[in-house]
Amino acid sequence: MLTRDLVLTALFAAIIVVLGLLPPIMLGFIPVPITAQSLGVMLAGVVLGAKRGTIAVLLVLLLAAIGLPVLSGGRGGLGVFAAPTTGYLIGWVAAAFVTGFLSERLVRREQTGLVQGAGFFVSALMGGVVVLYAFGIVYLALVTGMGFSKAFLGSLAFIPGDALKAVVAALAGRAVMVGYPLLPQRA
């Protein structure tokens, strides 16, 4: 890994940590608060691509595991990996990878802005919602023994917020690509 790629992943990990420090937002039509940290996971894939994005997310989880309060709400320590929602944390890694993998393949420089935005949106939705919830729901179902359909039902309230984040990630991904392109240079 080049030093530059190492630095980029570390800087992005810092961005994900800072997004977790922002206060959660309440939107009227969604019953649960929205944190910006999982937006950071989608952004890691969209901006840095599969390899570097995945490493950035792994770094954040590593910092949390060794006892730094880097997760949203000041959470950290090995205890956060003993929560019923730990599947979502593990899923972050896969989410960043899938988002990055699809972004690298769907989005190219010569495409029009609309196509690029759509490509980023599909990538973020597949990685940050479909894959992420697959991990989260399977873990929740196994750890509680409540069964998949009930675990799915229990997670339903969070999906609109994350779908909304995929839109933000797509728009931000395109804006960063225009302002400071990193995606085409694959690490």
Next chain:
Amino acid sequence: MRTLYVSGDSLLHRISPRVKLVGLAALSVVLFASRSPTLLGTLCVASAATYLLLRLPLHESWQRLRPVLLTIVIVGLFTLVADSAPQAGIFVLRLTSLMLLAAAVTATTSISDFMGEITALAMPFERIGLLKAADIGLAVGLVVRFVPEVLARYQAVRDAHHARGLKPRMLTTAVPMIILTLRNADEIASAIDARGLRRQK
């Protein structure tokens, strides 16, 4: 950044970090393999006792344990309604024990001890050429170093919004924050290479 490590001289502080981590992993296997309420109940009481041995102030313990405890209780109640009482009980005992033990390990193991273990764990991967163990420490150090800087950048972008009478939104703040932060990557990388920290071309 404040760490969750608390310096002290308790028994758990003195045990080697490797023993603590392996013990935690072994106990988590036991916790998830067992369905016996007596065993799980005993382990839960033992975990709580272990945590109490640290003698953290009650208020601080509550601050630390609250987020995970809250999700365990909420999901426990959901399981109670959606499934059955024994199932919910087993789940709550299991995760509460694991969470208390994990929190105890976190509170008694310093960041440098953790990094030592992680570097040792990464050594086999270095031997097969997958990664450089020393890079992990470098990357962790970089993140800790740059979080305050990125936060300051976020605040500057937010202030710029306020100065222009705009409401700071996730999209309009995230984009400048990301671009401004990542633009420094080349300089930082050159600085690292100039110091020969990674010993490579």
